Amino acid sequence: MKRTLLSIAAGAALLGGPAAAQDFPTTPPRATGAxxxxxxxxxxxxxxxxLTVMYVQQRELPVVSAVLVTRGAGSADEPAQVPGLASFTASMLDEGAGGRDALALASALxxxxxxxxxxxxxxAAQANLYVLRQNFPAALRIMADVVTRPDFPEREVNRLRDERLTALARARDEATTIANNAFASLVYGAQHPYGRVPTAEGTRALDRGRVQGFHAARYRPESSTLILVGDVDPAAMQPMVAEAFGAWRAQGPAAAGPAELPQAPSIGRTVVYLIDKPGAAQSEIRIGHPGVPRSSPDFFPVMVMNTxxxxxxxxxxxxNLRETHGWAYGASSNFAMLRGAGPFTARAGVQTNATDSALVEFFRELNRIRTEAVTPTELDKIKNFVALRLPGQLETTSDIAGQLAALETYGLDASYFDDYVxxxxxxxxxxxxxVASEYIRPDRAVVVVVGDRQVVExxxxxxxVGPVEIREVTEFVR
Known part of the structure; x- marks a missing residue:
């Protein structure tokens, strides 16, 4: 700190004299409108x-950010008996394509x-490319090879599968993974795509044939959008795109759109599921239930309320949990707004000896936001926060391409940003x-606690909080 102050003083002297106390601001700047x-x-x-191609010109820098988003190629669309197939297929795309192995692809890039x-x-699945404008044609051809002509080398399939099996074995000792898996399983059940979690049995079934089959059925030009943002010229670039992607033809069934999602299950009452993790340094808590889909007309009120x-x-x-009580490094909540009603989740890792107190405070806050009037000051603060962070979410060409990819995934128009603020x-x-009263249901929630049962039960x-059921780690990480 002394060095910093001396540097400031030295800098001020170079500019014409020492800095006086009155030269420093004493009040914070006032927030302006978004x-x-x-x-x-x-x-x-x-x-x-x-294949749909979207061009957005941002010519401040000679770069191009490209995102190819393929709807219907995510985990919600994979076979129930092979959870993890979608992410495994996506991770295999750049392990060899167009006759070049992974090292040759990396070297070319x-x-x-x-x-x-x-x-x-x-x-959805995505491929993301960032490149200087002058090198765009060659890089685009590599991107096309990776997405449309992957080789899926047997050796790389086996290597990545073994890595996943090792990660699953390690996850049995990771309270965060146990809590996340248990929460998804208990909220949605194994019959719903949102409730399925990777297993060793399903991972062992990941072979080259299954990966090829999923890619052929789900990676389709008519279900995909290529988004190009930056120093782009539609007239000049469309022939390049046609050259790179024009030969891509759908394989497999004629209409492999997104799978039809089952109805999210209804939760009748709040139950606490305690999962024993002997010797755990802290307790991982998850509280929630099915929330709302991305198509909800209440998207903006829900976003502000959850913020x-x-x-x-x-x-x-x-x-409450961090600043006031010091029980957690951080506590948060989130609505995962997906094609279907993704989960509402409140979460934290808390001190073992405060597990019960943290649960009580979680439910105090969940009930308070439903019943207690919000003050104008708090409401204005939150709305300004949400509105003022929008420019930061669109700061770079990659940011813009990513945001547009999300809109394409859920069938929303780019005009979404016009009246966002x-x-x-x-x-x-x-x-x-x-929306808090409708979409937050503390009386019908799944509560997962992963911790040392002997200490916290x-x-x-x-x-x-609710009746307590004891569950085993191997039920959710296996």
């Missing part, structure tokens, strides 16, 4: 094979100064209370 975000209107084109990654989520509850560092949950600022206290039962 700026309007004006993205260029995307130019949409389509190849004869059904390095020579172009490009980065390429692949992955999948619940509802207040547990979506930021100054949220009620984090302030207005819709956030239009949320009222009555809106918050209404009596106190958890005494907390009287």
């Amino acid at each position: 700026p309007r975000v004006d993205l260029p209107e995307p130019v949409r084109m389509r190849l004869p094979n059904g 390095d020579l172009l100064g490009a980065s390429l990654s692949t992955g999948s989520g619940t509802d 207040m509850l547990g979506g930021t560092f100054t949220s009620r949950l984090n302030t 207005q819709r956030v600022m239009a949320v009222t206290a009555d809106d918050l209370r209404r 009596a106190a958890v039962r005494a907390a009287n």
Whole structure:
């Protein structure tokens, strides 16, 4: 600190003299209204094979960010008996493609100064490319090879499968993984895609044939959108895209769209599931139930309400459990808004000796946001936070491409951003209370506690949050 102050003083002297106390600000700056975000209107084109191409010009830098999003290739669309197949397939795409092995692909990308990654989520798979504009044509051809012509080398399939089996064995000792798996399983059940978790048995079934079959059925041009953001010219680039992706043809059944999701199960009452982790340094807590899909008309009120509850560092949950009581490093909540009703989850890792007290405070906050009126000051603070962070979410070409990919996944138009700020600022206290009452259900929730049963069981039962059931780790990580 002394060195820093001396540096400031030295700098001030160079500018004409020492800095006086009155030269430093004494009041924080006042927040201004959220700026309007004006993205260029995307130019949409389509190849004869059904691939949609979206161009967004951001020419400040000579770079291109490309995202190819494929709907219906996520975990919600994989066979029930092979959980993890979607993410495994996505991770295999760049392990060899177009006749080049993984090292040759990596070397080619390095020579172009490009980065390429692949992955999948619940509802879609993605390939992400970032490259200088001058090297875009060559990098795009590599991206096309990876997505449309993967080789799935047997040796790499075996290697990645063994890595996953090792990770599953290690997960038996990871309280966070145990809690996450148990929560998903207990909220949705094994019959729902959102309730399935990877198992050793399912992972051993990941072979080259299954990966090839999933790719052929689910990676389809008519279900995909290529998003290009940066120094792009639709007229000049569309022939390049056609050259790279024009030969891509759907294989397998004619209409392999997203799988039809079953109804999210109904939870009749709150039950606490205690999973024994002897000697655990802390207890992992998960509380929640099915929430709302991304298509919900209450998207904006729910987002603002959850930000207040547990979506930021100054949220009620984090302030209570971390700042006021010091029981947790952090406490949060989230609505996973997916194609179906993804989970609402409140979570924290808490001190073992505060497990029961933390449960009580969790439920205090869950009930308070449903019943207690929000003050105008708190509401304005949260709305400004949500609105003012939008520009940061669209700061780079990669940010913009990623946001547009999410909109494409859920069938939303890019005009979503045009009135984003207005819709956030239009949320009222009555809106918050209404959506909290409707979408947060502390009386019908799954509560997962992973901790040292010998230490915490009596106190958890005494907390009287709900009936307590004892479950085994091997039920959820196996």
